[in-house]
Amino acid sequence: MSEKKWLTLSELEMTMRDPYPGWREIRERGPVDRIEMPGFPPQVRVFRRDDAEAVLKDEETFSARINQESMGPYMGTVLLGKDGKEHTVYRNLVSHAFRRSALERWEEELVSPTIHELLDAIAPRGHADLVPEVTSRYPVKVITGLMGVSIDDVDRFASWAEDVSGGPLNPERGLASSKAMKEYLTPIVEDRKQNPRDDLISDIVTAEIDGERLDDDHIFGFLRLLMPAGAETTYRVLGNTLLALLQNPAALERVRSDRSLVSRAIEETLRWQTSVTLVTRVAKRDTEIAGCPVHAGSVVSMMVGSANHDEHHFDRSDEWDLDRPPEPTHLSFGWGRHLCLGIHLARLELRVGVNAVLDRLPGLRLDPSKPAPEIRGHAFRGPNSLPVLFEPS
Numbered sequence: 001m002s003e004k005k006w007l008t009l010s011e012l013e014m015t016m017r018d019p020y021p022g023w024r025e026i027r028e029r030g031p032v033d034r035i036e037m038p039g040f041p042p043q044v045r046v047f048r049r050d051d052a053e054a055v056l057k058d059e060e061t062f063s064a065r066i067n068q069e070s071m072g073p074y075m076g077t078v079l080l081g082k083d084g085k086e087h088t089v090y091r092n093l094v095s096h097a098f099r100r101s102a103l104e105r106w107e108e109e110l111v112s113p114t115i116h117e118l119l120d121a122i123a124p125r126g127h128a129d130l131v132p133e134v135t136s137r138y139p140v141k142v143i144t145g146l147m148g149v150s151i152d153d154v155d156r157f158a159s160w161a162e163d164v165s166g167g168p169l170n171p172e173r174g175l176a177s178s179k180a181m182k183e184y185l186t187p188i189v190e191d192r193k194q195n196p197r198d199d200l201i202s203d204i205v206t207a208e209i210d211g212e213r214l215d216d217d218h219i220f221g222f223l224r225l226l227m228p229a230g231a232e233t234t235y236r237v238l239g240n241t242l243l244a245l246l247q248n249p250a251a252l253e254r255v256r257s258d259r260s261l262v263s264r265a266i267e268e269t270l271r272w273q274t275s276v277t278l279v280t281r282v283a284k285r286d287t288e289i290a291g292c293p294v295h296a297g298s299v300v301s302m303m304v305g306s307a308n309h310d311e312h313h314f315d316r317s318d319e320w321d322l323d324r325p326p327e328p329t330h331l332s333f334g335w336g337r338h339l340c341l342g343i344h345l346a347r348l349e350l351r352v353g354v355n356a357v358l359d360r361l362p363g364l365r366l367d368p369s370k371p372a373p374e375i376r377g378h379a380f381r382g383p384n385s386l387p388v389l390f391e392p393s
């Protein structure tokens with residue numbers, strides 16, 4: 001196991017730009033590394049795909065409660081922070097809201113109209129920056145739409161959600177926005193309890209299994225998690241997919257003329273440059289990972305981005321390849337008990353989003369007069385800007 005104290009500023013800058021070469025070096029040295037910081041529990045980072053999958057499957061040894069500790073003060077009781085039976089009951093109660101028939105309705109009534117409305121605003125112009133104008137707004141509008149937030153309040157709601165996720169860094173703002181979010185959602189939740197309709201909040205508040213229902217702490221904990229879990233994660237992968245296609249014009253043309261390739265482009269992008277690069281657990285007891293000792297209480301981070309580039313599973317793993325075989329799968333939606341609950345919604349938004357961009361923006365290409373876009377970020381990765389040209393329509 002390699003040990004280090006902490007990243008220097010220049011190392012941090014490098015990992016923001018492109019952590020993959022550094023992760024490759026670590027994978028070559030050994031399966032895990034350990035970071036020690038005074039006053040914090042030791043952190044063990046897991047870099048290889050099989051080890052990451054094994055930890056995520058081993059609930060007896062590794063707990064997700066660390067997610068409750070970091071998010072709980074701002075979000076309430078979160079699904080991501082539960083283990084065992086408590087998680088099963090909570091997940092069963094919320095998962096019905098994400099059933100296939102609901103997704104089909106959302107596609108028609110919300111997802112497709114949302115992306116087309118965003119594209120309506122730029123299509124006649126012939127040029128745009130797709131991140132601020134389209135991709136970063138799209139999943140936020142979908143999730144707020146699902147929660148019954150009025151169109152006029154989307155920006156306000158999104159900014160509360162951002163403060164809530166940033167709570168550990170700015171607790172005062174995080175708590176104030178958490179309260180504001182709850183106050184906003186309370187009348188909607190109360191209304192759906194009395195007059196359930198065919199919508200997400202009604203499904204959540206009326207769900208009942210073996211006489212069990214969610215209490216308000218779980219209801220608001222779930223609703224506060226949805227934006228951080230579903231917005232930036234999805235819009236960054238959409239940006240990464242569009243960038244991969246724009247940087248590979250031959251692949252872009254293939255996908256444009258054969259739309260059955262859209263899903264392949266999305267899955268390969270999820271592997272090549274996922275938005276969420278790590279997921280975290282805590283060791284419940286002294287144990288080992290791939291023969292390396294791990295003490296009880298250690299924070300264990302599965303470096304999902306690194307696992308997706310593990311050369312034992314993926315040939316030429318740093319390359320984006322539209323023809324890569326679908327197996328083995330990436331770990332971008334996690335694995336096991338906490339596998340992303342929004343996996344089908346995310347894939348739906350990405351598929352509808354890429355198809356709409358291809359339909360509405362003919363001749364799409366990068367704008368050569370603007371700086372070349374870069375995928376950046378550590379925990380969340382994607383381009384902040386995608387300047388493009390296309391034929392106005």
Ligand code: HEM
Nearest residue numbers: 079080229230233234237279332333334338340341342346
């Ligand atoms: C490309 C987009 C997305 C990515 C890459 C992603 C990634 C992930 C990952 C890695 C996990 C597991 C975390 C862990 O094990 O600690 C997770 C869980 C979760 N995701 Fe996603 N996610 C995406 C989109 C969404 C969307 C659209 C929603 C809903 C609107 C969503 C809701 C959730 C929820 C509720 C969980 C917790 C599941 C549980 O604890 O049982 N995600 N996601």
